[in-house]
Amino acid sequence: MVTFVSRRLASGVVMLVAISFLTYTLLFFSGTNIARNILGDLATEEQIALKEAELGLDQPLFARFFGWAGSAITGDLGRSWFGSETVAQALTNRLPVTLTLMIVSIVLVAIVATLLGMAAAVKRGWIDRTVQVAAVIGDAIPGFVLAIILVSIFAIQLGWFPAISSIGPGVGADAWIASMTLPVIAIVINYVTSSAQQIRSAVLKQLERDYVRTLRSRGIGEREILFKHVLRSAAPAGLTVLSLQFVGLLGGVVILEQIFALPGMGALAVNATTIGDIPIVMGVVLYTVVIVIIVNLVVDIVNGWLNPKVRVS
Amino acid sequence: MKFGHYTKAAALVVGASLVLAGCAASAPAENTGNTEAPRGGTLTIGAVQDVASWDPGQAHVGHLLQPYQAPYDTLILREPDGKLSPMLATEWEYNEDSTALTVDLRTDVTFSDGAEFNAEAVKANLEHFKGANGRQAAQLSSLESVEVVDADTVTINLAEPDPSFTYFLSQAAGFMGSPESLGTEEIKQTPVGSGPYVIDPAGTTPGSQYTFTAREDYWNPDLQKFDKIVFKVLTDATARLNALISGQVDITLLDQRNVAQAEGAGKELSANQADWTGLFLLDRDGKLNPALGDVRVRQAINFAIDRETMLEEIQLGRGTATTQVFGPKSGAYVDELDEEYPYDPKKAKALLKEAGYESGLEITLPVFTGIEAQSAMLVQQFADVGITLKLETIPPANLQSELVSGKYAMVYFFQMQADPWVNIKGIIGEAAFYNAFKTTTPELEELIEAVRFGGEDSAELAQEVNKYVVENAWFAPIYRLDQLVLIDPTKITSTPTSQQAVPSIYNIAPAK
Numbered sequence: 001m002v003t004f005v006s007r008r009l010a011s012g013v014v015m016l017v018a019i020s021f022l023t024y025t026l027l028f029f030s031g032t033n034i035a036r037n038i039l040g041d042l043a044t045e046e047q048i049a050l051k052e053a054e055l056g057l058d059q060p061l062f063a064r065f066f067g068w069a070g071s072a073i074t075g076d077l078g079r080s081w082f083g084s085e086t087v088a089q090a091l092t093n094r095l096p097v098t099l100t101l102m103i104v105s106i107v108l109v110a111i112v113a114t115l116l117g118m119a120a121a122v123k124r125g126w127i128d129r130t131v132q133v134a135a136v137i138g139d140a141i142p143g144f145v146l147a148i149i150l151v152s153i154f155a156i157q158l159g160w161f162p163a164i165s166s167i168g169p170g171v172g173a174d175a176w177i178a179s180m181t182l183p184v185i186a187i188v189i190n191y192v193t194s195s196a197q198q199i200r201s202a203v204l205k206q207l208e209r210d211y212v213r214t215l216r217s218r219g220i221g222e223r224e225i226l227f228k229h230v231l232r233s234a235a236p237a238g239l240t241v242l243s244l245q246f247v248g249l250l251g252g253v254v255i256l257e258q259i260f261a262l263p264g265m266g267a268l269a270v271n272a273t274t275i276g277d278i279p280i281v282m283g284v285v286l287y288t289v290v291i292v293i294i295v296n297l298v299v300d301i302v303n304g305w306l307n308p309k310v311r312v313s
Numbered sequence: 314m315k316f317g318h319y320t321k322a323a324a325l326v327v328g329a330s331l332v333l334a335g336c337a338a339s340a341p342a343e344n345t346g347n348t349e350a351p352r353g354g355t356l357t358i359g360a361v362q363d364v365a366s367w368d369p370g371q372a373h374v375g376h377l378l379q380p381y382q383a384p385y386d387t388l389i390l391r392e393p394d395g396k397l398s399p400m401l402a403t404e405w406e407y408n409e410d411s412t413a414l415t416v417d418l419r420t421d422v423t424f425s426d427g428a429e430f431n432a433e434a435v436k437a438n439l440e441h442f443k444g445a446n447g448r449q450a451a452q453l454s455s456l457e458s459v460e461v462v463d464a465d466t467v468t469i470n471l472a473e474p475d476p477s478f479t480y481f482l483s484q485a486a487g488f489m490g491s492p493e494s495l496g497t498e499e500i501k502q503t504p505v506g507s508g509p510y511v512i513d514p515a516g517t518t519p520g521s522q523y524t525f526t527a528r529e530d531y532w533n534p535d536l537q538k539f540d541k542i543v544f545k546v547l548t549d550a551t552a553r554l555n556a557l558i559s560g561q562v563d564i565t566l567l568d569q570r571n572v573a574q575a576e577g578a579g580k581e582l583s584a585n586q587a588d589w590t591g592l593f594l595l596d597r598d599g600k601l602n603p604a605l606g607d608v609r610v611r612q613a614i615n616f617a618i619d620r621e622t623m624l625e626e627i628q629l630g631r632g633t634a635t636t637q638v639f640g641p642k643s644g645a646y647v648d649e650l651d652e653e654y655p656y657d658p659k660k661a662k663a664l665l666k667e668a669g670y671e672s673g674l675e676i677t678l679p680v681f682t683g684i685e686a687q688s689a690m691l692v693q694q695f696a697d698v699g700i701t702l703k704l705e706t707i708p709p710a711n712l713q714s715e716l717v718s719g720k721y722a723m724v725y726f727f728q729m730q731a732d733p734w735v736n737i738k739g740i741i742g743e744a745a746f747y748n749a750f751k752t753t754t755p756e757l758e759e760l761i762e763a764v765r766f767g768g769e770d771s772a773e774l775a776q777e778v779n780k781y782v783v784e785n786a787w788f789a790p791i792y793r794l795d796q797l798v799l800i801d802p803t804k805i806t807s808t809p810t811s812q813q814a815v816p817s818i819y820n821i822a823p824a825k
Contacts, residue, residue, distance in 0.1 A: 041713065082365040083519065084501035093519065148551065170515055260552065
């Protein structure tokens, strides 16, 4: 297990370096007029040159990248070109909002999808058909359309929840819960059906296996067979879907955070990209890659624990 | 790819909003009891942009004037009609050749850290602003030195006359911070000024929300209309609409497609005009596209555009068709110039024929996200007179620089109708950023020099520049856009400030 984890970590580091360099290169070639963007139309050429020197934009690509990477290794991600915060501050302030939104949503998706998927596989009939149809619809409706519908009904018409987030410094748990409810519901509706569908097929496949028949013939209760044996074997498929969805959510929350004005990473990333705030964009990329690596690692470990064969391969 | 995605997203948002418009138009909120109090309470502003840094050296204009006005006073106050009035400066006067501005200052003002406001503080601020090379550094390009005459007088020396200098002192360059704090790390997050409000760190998250409370013993309580001002940063238009309708913000800027829904929910439009949009016929010497070097072709383009229809279709009528690039309240505006190029395709064809383009003509127009409707209508209208518009998509990353890169003879863009001299320096003068081919004529140079040295009369002298560029068809303006500021009339009143995207905070007050 130790070799397995360290091998995974090593490849994670390689991925981190590769993605950082690629992103930096892409930004380097797209953001050539950043000083003009900061200083505006009326700025003189001297002012532009001064700003470029100040931001290090007059340096060649490699010098800039290694300068950035050198500081990043020591934990210094620099300072926003447009904002008042350091990159680390900006991300640390916003990460809790995004992670709360994602983790709460994905846990709910996991629970609801497992129950729905198993019910559909075991009971078949109308439940099965409903889950299958809902999977198609759930996939087709974008999360933000759901979000807008939810806001119109539950925030504006009924006034049960705030239309935009009231999360801020020092607010209590109630503000968090009130602000998170609608976006979480939007994500769960959007994601639950397709993972329920995956779990349904995985469970169906297991139910056809010989060991299930053997267990049944030994008189072991249906409930025990389902939750102890079938679910354990079907879980890897479900986990893989969930981990993919979690990674997909990193992009998916962007628009939701904008609509609900949640002070999270997604909104930060969009703004930074629009204005060309490279230090912030790089910070967001770095954090995102680390999150993806951690999620994949955790999924692999859980899969290995569920199914020893995975560890060997 | 990302852009296509957003366009689709935007289209869906608009569609869904329209569908939902009916059910969202619920009864307006009850009057919350501000009936007898003309002062006090909380003002919550839905801000379009985030404040980059609270350092006054990094101060910005446009949508970002409001947040800086809370902690910082400016030297000069700009009234809603654009008139400049005393604020921290009580009087100001130019010398004969308009190269030195002597400013008298108030003597009863302190900064929130206790420091005294005086001539030294003004010198420190102006020098800091110039040295900081911030987002509006260009405002002090002409500043040469600042001399302290006595405790409450400074003389500002300019390298050359700058008719917009006093206007800038009512804006970004005029914000005064406490000298000790200038350039420190702390001021980036905690503004220290002499202004009507002080920041409340407990209610502030950078990038999301900034809370200010009224400062006690402020020298001019008349400007302090509220006990508290909260800026919520809402970059998304749907979020701003939702926040306004649900009462979470009292004033915000919407786009034309959301206005009806907000009005249906009892909100009120408080519109003024700040921007114009239309074509910049950049290649006036015909270096890239010889046809555009002919004034008759440029005039034909102007006659070919059906401005009223475009305004109605694209802007839902929220704006005013125009053929000049100066705004009605700028002093350089000439009423009759709007009659110069009425929609007249026949005349356009005749002019093209005269110029030798009877058999047709092709012009490339760069297009970007947000002007799809405009470019489609222009293609049609141009085709009607025999001009083929070839559309070429350009990436958004460096949009402005791309437009003036010299690759395009004609571009479509949006531009602020600012102070006349700012306009001249920005889009008309030989060195102007938007004068991509650096075209000029001795006649125009002379008119511009007259404005530069015009002193008090410079705005009026700019009318001549206006006439010149309209007659020579340097541009093909289409319409001025209404700034769609919406307010909750049960809670506040608001007076638009001319040529400003959003009203100054002094012009927003609790509802009677």
